Amino acid sequence: MDEGAVNGLAHRLNRRAPRRREDGTVIAVMRLERIVSGGAISAVLGALLLAPVAGMIWSKWYWGYFFEPPALAAELTQPRHLLRMSHMFEIGPHGPQGPKMNKPVERVTRDLDLFLSNGPYMGPSALHRIEYRFSELGLDPEDPSGVDGRLGAEVWAALRKAGLFVDERGPDAHRLRGDIGEFVADDGRRLVFAGVLGTAVANDHYPYYELVAVRTSDGLQPLETIFYYEDIAGFEGLRWWAVSFVMFPLLGIGALITSLTAVLVAHVYRRLGHEPEPD
16 A cells, blocks of 8 residues: 555544544533433422422421311301300410400401401411301300300310310410300300410410310310411411422422432443443
């Protein structure tokens, strides 16, 4: 082979080598783009699936329910008469801590917006939901003098008997405030009701106790009890969907990192010759 032919062959080989390197770089970039796009899609889908579940689990753990607070006690949905009612404060085993802590309700307001601290789409806050129902039904107390303070002590004892109290801070956790009264049920029975908040167990995080009871020779006998947690100071009305909204970007980032790590590990595993690369 003459010198010209050799030089021509060497020139062609030198021209092909960069192309191979360039082709290899393009292929690597395309594979990386495929890995990243696949990881991003997996992260979004994973976050969409996990965020609602995380929100519901948080809601159950933190507030005591998955979706919405429990419905109002059934006996309170259609009372025949509202006999008497008071707003009570600092209720302990001996009732309100003083006479000024028992404020009779002479008339239930008809301005429903006053009860909607949660906003019109969330309904009334826990502390107002019984009075809100009485307002919807147009009921006013027949006795404007309110209830005797001793009824507060009976309610306290009935809630304790029902095992509802959250005992995380000793006696102060049992200091209650809210609405207490008596009404005539649809079947004619005279019943006692209470919708009260306990002492905060965390910042602006309060236990809510709802009671419907009948008076017996042994005191108040609970017929219906409801318990869950309620937040105040601007956090009223938060539900699982709000937690899901916050959790979505956090879960998305976590899912993206996990997905990309898994895909890259698989890619390296194949490159080491353990498995053939997919076409």
